[in-house]
Amino acid sequence: MATIYEVSKAAGVSLATVSRVINKNAVVSAKTREKVEQAMLDLGYRPNTIAQSLASSKSNSVGVLVSELDSPFFGEMMSGIETELRRAGKQVIFAAGHNTEKIEKESIEFLLSRFCDALIIHVEETPEEYLQQLSEGKVPIYLINRVLDSMKNRCVHMNNELGGYRATKFALDNGHTQIAYIAGPQQKEDAMERLRGYQQALTESGIDFDDSLIVYGDYSEQSGSDCYKQLVDKPKKFSALICGNDEMASGAMKQARDEGVDIPNDLSIIGFDNTSFAQYLYPQLTTIDNPIGQMGQMAACMVLNDVYGHKHAIQRYFEPELVKRKSLIQYTE
């Protein structure tokens, strides 16, 4: 592979000049630039990114930590990030944290050891103190779906409460008043925010919400089924069921169907996240769209601005929209 040195000889200029036209930072006369560019073309020259990194102490790569590589949710997030960063010629390194504090930490250190210029991370288990400490290091850290006061301008998040609210409001607007809720784990903040939205919508409508209509799952499909069983065992009846995520909605749907309940005629269901399989469910799931792809893209733009001097417009806050499909219908006696 041709080096900058050979290019400089071929073009009859110095190393430094070639470097200048590569990096387009310093001014080079049009004539010289042309000569150099021609020489690069002739030689099929491609800068050696590794040498560039070593000399400039920039790796032109950004590390991304997701929980799982094989999940529709994180798939969208990765895709959003990769598209934006690729366009800018940056390299993306993905690592999986598997919802485990230990692995999340190892992954972060792995990414750091590869000299990433920035990290975009979606962590579940990493304690705030560690993030805090990280953010004080030289490598900037960007958070998705988590907000730390001390680094607000590097966090992008969605209003989960509003999502829960909108789902519930939609059920209310369709005449439902007995609305059950299968929430995510109580120790997960997003789960609790979504639940709060539910409660707020009910309160706002003058409906006393009944704790017995709320059960807690762990976001898995199985727990959706289990929670549904708990719910029907209670005396309180309900015509609509809102779930903390689509997986649990799917589990609940299956269980309900197994018990002979017709969805949506006997029971309306709303999910959360608009995971890609939501449209494969039967009936197609009405849910709340989680714009995770866009959020990933925004995080990428923030990195591009802060680290590489770009000027993208930034949006740090997102609002989830309702996606109307077939699992909820107007309430009838």
Next chain:
Amino acid sequence: MATIYEVSKAAGVSLATVSRVINKNAVVSAKTREKVEQAMLDLGYRPNTIAQSLASSKSNSVGVLVSELDSPFFGEMMSGIETELRRAGKQVIFAAGHNTEKIEKESIEFLLSRFCDALIIHVEETPEEYLQQLSEGKVPIYLINRVLDSMKNRCVHMNNELGGYRATKFALDNGHTQIAYIAGPQQKEDAMERLRGYQQALTESGIDFDDSLIVYGDYSEQSGSDCYKQLVDKPKKFSALICGNDEMASGAMKQARDEGVDIPNDLSIIGFDNTSFAQYLYPQLTTIDNPIGQMGQMAACMVLNDVYGHKHAIQRYFEPELVKRKSLIQYTE
């Protein structure tokens, strides 16, 4: 960050010696090694991977090209690759080809420009000649789901024909004799292989297969619905339907249900791939498991062996298994 130089000073040895203990390749006296290791510990030394790469002309990173980052199928593949490579301390760079010849090519060149030590690629559109040419370059190329004679030992693939055969055989074994087939695109080799398996199973059972029971889709869910319509418009009846992939199976199920057909009581359905949403479908889809995660892992092992001198056991050929779920039942009059 401490450098190798500081370590050498602290340990009272030369640069070269430190390098030796880092790379564990040359022999170093136990005493010296200990001194050096202590010094590294004291200084919190971590080798600079970029400098290592420049000096050794190995990037310790491998490029992976998938069609989409946000797909359950490729998710599994990426996950299999990443797990194996991460364990070996190698870095993985993913790029998406989006089923487009142009983008696939750009992505490959991007990966190459980042000095990957090897490429693992899953390409749909890239012509054989280009792959051929690539494989003659200095960077070794590994293919998943595609076999080129000239590089057989760098290809890992699954027996698609056997998959089609097993699906069909299962339907036959359950008493079905009128079996329709929704195939993938005719220009895709895997689609045709799966179809051949179907035909072979029928022939073997002494059943004349009827071309009018075969229609061609494009692997999308929508085309599954469309193909189902075509099928029922024909005079020929069928009690089982095999689909070239799970997406089309889902589309066909939806359409059938919309037309009042009860699955599996009126019609049995089998998919292909065992995509993650197959279990979310109603009824849960009986399908053929595509071990794409394992295949990815194997490709990673091959790279590890060939490029980094490991000694993993290698399997280049995989056989797909039937996954029995709920969408097929015994045929009854």
Next chain:
DNA sequence: TTGTAGGCGTTATCAA
């Protein structure tokens, strides 16, 4: 506007 030269942190070749 261009050129010179030192340095980035390692590896690897030769001697010793």
Next chain:
DNA sequence: TTGATAACGCCTACAA
């Protein structure tokens, strides 16, 4: 078994 020292390919003051 160890130590000098020249690469590796590029960036970036500083000088001209």
